[in-house]
Amino acid sequence: MVKETAWCPGCGNFAILGALQKALAELEIAPQKLVIASGIGQAAKTPHYLPCNFFNGLHGRALPPATAIKAANPELTVIAESGDGDMYGEGGNHFIQTIRRNPDIINIVHNNMVYGLTKGQASPTSQYGMKTPIQVGGVFEEPFNPIVIAVALDAPFVARANAADIEQTKEIIKQAIRHPGYSLIDIFQPCISFNKINTFAWFKEHTYYLDAGYDPRDRQAALAKGLEIDRFPLGVIYRQENRESFNSHHKLTAPLFQSKPDPAKLAALIDSKL
Amino acid sequence: MSKVVARTGNEAMAEAMRQINPDVVAAYPITPATEIVMIFAKYVADGLVDTNFVAVESEHSAMSACVGASATGARVMTGTSSQGLCLMYEILPIAAALRLPIVMCDVNRAISGPINIHCDHSDTMAARDFGWLQIFSEDSQEAYDSLIQAIRIAEDPRVHLPTMVTTDGFIISHCLDRIEIVEDKEVKEFIGGDRKAANSLLDVKKPVSVGLLDLQDYYFEHRLPVAEAMKNSKKVILEVAEEFAKKFGRKYGLYEGYKLDDAEIAIVALGSTCGTAKVVIDELRAKGIKAGMLKIRVFRPFPAEEIAQALANVKAVAVLDRSDMWAGQGGQVFTEIRSALFEAVKKPQLLNYIYGLGGREIDQPMLRSVFTALQSAEKQPLVQYLGVRE
Ligand SMILES: Cc1ncc(C[n+]2csc(CCOP(=O)(O)OP(=O)(O)O)c2C)c(N)n1
Ligand code: SF4
Numbered sequence: 261m262v263k264e265t266a267w268c269p270g271c272g273n274f275a276i277l278g279a280l281q282k283a284l285a286e287l288e289i290a291p292q293k294l295v296i297a298s299g300i301g302q303a304a305k306t307p308h309y310l311p312c313n314f315f316n317g318l319h320g321r322a323l324p325p326a327t328a329i330k331a332a333n334p335e336l337t338v339i340a341e342s343g344d345g346d347m348y349g350e351g352g353n354h355f356i357q358t359i360r361r362n363p364d365i366i367n368i369v370h371n372n373m374v375y376g377l378t379k380g381q382a383s384p385t386s387q388y389g390m391k392t393p394i395q396v397g398g399v400f401e402e403p404f405n406p407i408v409i410a411v412a413l414d415a416p417f418v419a420r421a422n423a424a425d426i427e428q429t430k431e432i433i434k435q436a437i438r439h440p441g442y443s444l445i446d447i448f449q450p451c452i453s454f455n456k457i458n459t460f461a462w463f464k465e466h467t468y469y470l471d472a473g474y475d476p477r478d479r480q481a482a483l484a485k486g487l488e489i490d491r492f493p494l495g496v497i498y499r500q501e502n503r504e505s506f507n508s509h510h511k512l513t514a515p516l517f518q519s520k521p522d523p524a525k526l527a528a529l530i531d532s533k534l
Numbered sequence: 535m536s537k538v539v540a541r542t543g544n545e546a547m548a549e550a551m552r553q554i555n556p557d558v559v560a561a562y563p564i565t566p567a568t569e570i571v572m573i574f575a576k577y578v579a580d581g582l583v584d585t586n587f588v589a590v591e592s593e594h595s596a597m598s599a600c601v602g603a604s605a606t607g608a609r610v611m612t613g614t615s616s617q618g619l620c621l622m623y624e625i626l627p628i629a630a631a632l633r634l635p636i637v638m639c640d641v642n643r644a645i646s647g648p649i650n651i652h653c654d655h656s657d658t659m660a661a662r663d664f665g666w667l668q669i670f671s672e673d674s675q676e677a678y679d680s681l682i683q684a685i686r687i688a689e690d691p692r693v694h695l696p697t698m699v700t701t702d703g704f705i706i707s708h709c710l711d712r713i714e715i716v717e718d719k720e721v722k723e724f725i726g727g728d729r730k731a732a733n734s735l736l737d738v739k740k741p742v743s744v745g746l747l748d749l750q751d752y753y754f755e756h757r758l759p760v761a762e763a764m765k766n767s768k769k770v771i772l773e774v775a776e777e778f779a780k781k782f783g784r785k786y787g788l789y790e791g792y793k794l795d796d797a798e799i800a801i802v803a804l805g806s807t808c809g810t811a812k813v814v815i816d817e818l819r820a821k822g823i824k825a826g827m828l829k830i831r832v833f834r835p836f837p838a839e840e841i842a843q844a845l846a847n848v849k850a851v852a853v854l855d856r857s858d859m860w861a862g863q864g865g866q867v868f869t870e871i872r873s874a875l876f877e878a879v880k881k882p883q884l885l886n887y888i889y890g891l892g893g894r895e896i897d898q899p900m901l902r903s904v905f906t907a908l909q910s911a912e913k914q915p916l917v918q919y920l921g922v923r924e
Binding site: 378 | 562563564565568571572575576578579587589591592617646649
């Protein structure tokens with residue numbers, strides 16, 4: 261597999277890459293049927309290390325092309341993958357509008373609570389008080405809560421994972437891929453170089469797995485879980501199958517490259533306007 | 535008294551910002567400009583400046599915040615590069631139309647795609663028509679000096695336009711250079727205290743409206759003053775440069791001629807490449823070849839008449855563009871110069887070389903080859919790409 265990456269040795273991204281590889285292998289998704297759209301950042305390099313089609317776009321802009329790729333070829337498994345800064349900051353508006361639009365894609369966010377690639381400034385998920393070379397006096401803004409926002413917008417599948425737990429993360433990714441409509445997986449990912457607070461140990465201490473009795477179909481309960489921030493719940497926090505997806509709304513079922521003009525249909529349409 | 539220090543381009547710009555002590559800085563990190571605001575943020579935290587530092591979630595927000603703050607009468611600065619500058623494009627012309635003297639540290643970097651973090655001038659050149667003054671630097675010293683001068687130029691009532699001072703990504707921004715910095719109080723004196731805004735949102739006795747709808751009836755009339763101010767700014771740039779030279783000894787103009795007066799062949803370039811070119815020119819001169827250079831410092835306003843005059847007696851000139859317009863007729867600098875020379879009775883034979891895209895090295899042998907080509911300019915194609923694989 262991948263021999264060389266641009267990641268720091270020990271970065272949480274390796275575990276996420278491993279979990280993703282396993283999930284894709286177990287679901288037997290062929291590389292040619294997979295597209296990963298990413299932005300700019302350390303997390304956004306993930307598709308560079310996988311045998312797959314990938315679309316490496318701009319910082320913050322992975323979701324619109326991912327939506328469109330899925331629309332043009334519904335037979336593909338489409339993943340939009342990037343960091344928390346990319347998806348929730350620069351691309352924050354796309355994040356909100358994509359959940360509303362509900363394309364059948366998987367949105368994987370490596371949440372290291374910092375800007376890794378640009379060397380350690382606060383991101384939207386940085387916790388209160390975190391000191392950085394830009395936020396010298398500490399972060400004072402309310403941390404962005406992607407789980408609550410996604411549940412509030414009735415995203416079909418909302419989960420949180422911890423990079424260190426490769427098996428559990430893999431299972432969550434598999435469920436997300438199988439789930440119709442938009443899926444969010446926010447994965448806690450230690451950035452060992454630029455986030456000395458939210459480390460592997462910190463994430464272990466500040467998280468717990470939802471137990472078997474938890475019902476992810478209960479939206480109120482999901483909102484309550486999303487609001488737990490002393491210890492973050494891990495697992496599938498919310499799921500539902502009620503919403504019409506972008507593809508089904510537009511009746512996009514076959515790849516565009518296979519579609520052929522239907523002269524009879526066209527003639528009927530012209531006649532109907534005469 | 536000035537002192538000699540070692541500074542990278544980014545450090546030099548951050549140093550100038552500290553001495554300028556702007557009221558508001560709004561910025562978003564992007565390589566290779568991140569350091570400027572990171573160093574500056576430390577100055578804010580250490581209480582060395584009185585600046586309100588606004589860390590935002592995108593460059594679009596950064597420039598919007600700059601516009602908001604500047605409209606209240608504040609002295610405002612920011613820094614960015616490449617895609618960051620691209621994301622500001624929507625707001626840049628608004629800053630100019632509202633006549634807001636925002637000063638930006640702009641680190642020249644290639645634009646996507648493909649993704650590239652190294653130097654060329656595509657980002658800045660694409661912003662050339664937004665009503666911002668554009669000043670290029672050959673090294674850290676020029677970046678430092680021009681940033682201080684930019685405050686005076688931008689805020690001059692005859693100008694009142696936003697201004698960007700650029701360095702070349704990594705080549706200047708990250709390379710250590712010997713520079714002379716002047717004392718804090720001298721900078722303070724030079725820029726002349728606080729900004730004196732003619733119309734400020736904070737003047738309760740004189741309320742103003744900003745950013746109104748302006749259709750067929752008056753839009754045209756309201757855009758023209760930007761052109762007028764741009765024209766006026768040439769004089770102001772020269773005045774400010776003269777005062778700077780008197781006080782601090784370093785001379786600046788709209789352009790710099792290097793061994794140009796008696797040159798038979800010459801290149802036109804901007805930014806860090808000019809340093810390399812000077813070495814090549816000295817070498818050629820030692821061999822008796824009359825080579826020279828016209829280094830453009832100010833690209834906006836474009837010193838068309840001045841350049842036409844300066845190049846009148848040169849036989850052949852190669853314009854070096856570190857960006858392409860993708861219009862099939864050469865780069866931005868070339869088309870400007872060609873048009874500047876159109877009316878001239880005496881003019882050189884012109885060639886254009888597009889070089890250095892995405893940080894592609896430009897070295898002495900490459901520049902030597904340009905001078906060699908100039909010796910038989912009439913046999914050369916008009917536009918060529920330099921240093922690219924076929
Ligand atoms: C328009 C634009 N602005 C800024 C940047 C610089 N930049 C690249 S990645 C990044 C943030 C990285 O943080 P995140 O998205 O959380 O990903 P990580 O590197 O932590 O995985 C920034 C600010 C850019 N590439 N484009
Ligand atoms: S900087 Fe942080 S996120 Fe980036 S590779 Fe290194 S450890 Fe990972």
